[in-house]
């Protein structure tokens with residue numbers, strides 16, 4: 001069955017007719033060619049497919065494109081501002097928060113909500129907040145450092161306007 | 162992985178959802194957060210012919226207090242329940258339970274009504290809601306009925322819910338003053354589902370404890386109240402030694418599950434340990 005959807009993604013409105021069973025992650029990757037969002041497990045476990053839907057981190061492999069009708073979505077492609085990296089992206093680079101990079105888009109999108117809810121998290125709070133994201137390379141240590149570093153950087157930016 | 166074909170309908174109201182359920186018949190399924198149903202459909206364990214999406218119905222999304230009862234809309238997400246100021250101040254066990262479910266992404270999408278309807282034997286809500294003596298409001302096109310949570314669960318993935326019925330609300334009576342409750346679980350480390358989860362609630366009356374309620378999830382095919390432990394502690398001072406003895410009764414008379422996560426013997430052991438931990442917390446010995 002074909003379902004009409006209209007979704008705002010990274011500030012742009014997309015109108016499509018999709019098969020009811022199309023997953024949101026397939027819509028992003030295969031229909032729109034926004035391939036920054038990854039599919040790691042396809043079983044709701046690894047978090048590589050995490051995106052922000054109406055302000056909330058969501059595993060896009062476990063949501064139908066049809067369910068996203070009317071939503072506002074941010075994917076990893078929407079974070080940099082005119083080529084300037086988001087502080088989270090910058091910190092992952094500076095703190096070596098990735099090796100193969102497969103988990104990174106999901107990690108960053110989850111971290112985005114984490115910092116939204118708790119702008120100055122402790123290391124333990126960061127680890128707890130990443131429960132839904134697996135990394136098979138780094139051992140998580142530098143990912144946690146990167147998010148911690150970004151939170152302090154972003155805090156400073158707010159203070160200094 | 163791609164589910165088999167289905168029709169998709171976005172319901173704008175409870176009325177519309179019920180009409181669609183009636184019209185589409187037993188082959189239709191409600192879609193709430195989709196965090197149990199979509200994984201099952203992708204694996205083709207479940208192949209409904211039609212999905213009726215209630216995720217966008219705002220009249221099913223609320224947490225409010227009505228005359229000493231907490232009323233929770235069925236499509237309220239675990240994340241909203243975990244963050245609710247009302248729950249955190251009036252019955253924190255419920256917010257704690259919500260916060261232990263899965264991970265932040267799962268909590269952002271999964272709903273309390275979906276969890277109850279799905280009746281996964283390892284789900285967290287059942288234990289907490291059994292201890293809290295919640296009621297489930299079930300609505301069809303012709304009527305609305307109230308089912309005690311203890312009568313709602315009928316076995317593995319089986320509930321009292323009929324084909325053309327919708328859970329619309331969960332009602333939780335606010336406990337008397339001097340009542341403490343908690344939910345603790347031994348979790349499966351990847352999914353965070355409960356291998357054993359135990360909810361405990363007691364009311365303190367001058368040095369002894371009354372209104373003792375202990376409920377388990379994960380232990381058997383259905384969640385259950387452990388009346389053996391409850392009766393052993395009712396009206397007692399519930400000090401260390403007495404509590405320890407009573408908790409040895411955990412799971413007595415119940416068909417305890419064994420699987421690749423935990424054998425029958427190990428699960429029984431965990432039930433004893435988690436009953437004691439939870440009861441220590443609520444009796445102030447934790």
Ligand SMILES: Cc1cc2nc3c(=O)[nH]c(=O)nc-3n(C[C@H](O)[C@H](O)[C@H](O)COP(=O)(O)OP(=O)(O)OC[C@H]3O[C@@H](n4cnc5c(N)ncnc54)[C@H](O)[C@@H]3O)c2cc1C
Nearest residue numbers: 193194195196197198263271272275278284285328353354
């Ligand atoms: C990775 C992962 C980890 C998880 N970890 C945990 C955990 O630790 N603890 C835990 O308890 N759960 C866990 N869950 C399950 C999660 O809580 C689900 O969200 C929940 O079980 C189902 O809620 P839902 O809103 O997603 O329901 P859906 O998947 O939309 O629906 C589930 C079933 O309920 C029916 N249904 C839904 N709403 C209603 C309604 N209002 N009336 C009638 N029928 C309805 C549907 O038709 C379907 O049969 C996990 C899930 C995932 C994917």
Ligand code: FES
Nearest residue numbers: 040041042047061
């Ligand atoms: S691909 Fe979605 S959680 Fe792994």
Ligand code: FES
Nearest residue numbers: 099103135136137
């Ligand atoms: S960097 Fe390779 S999976 Fe995380």
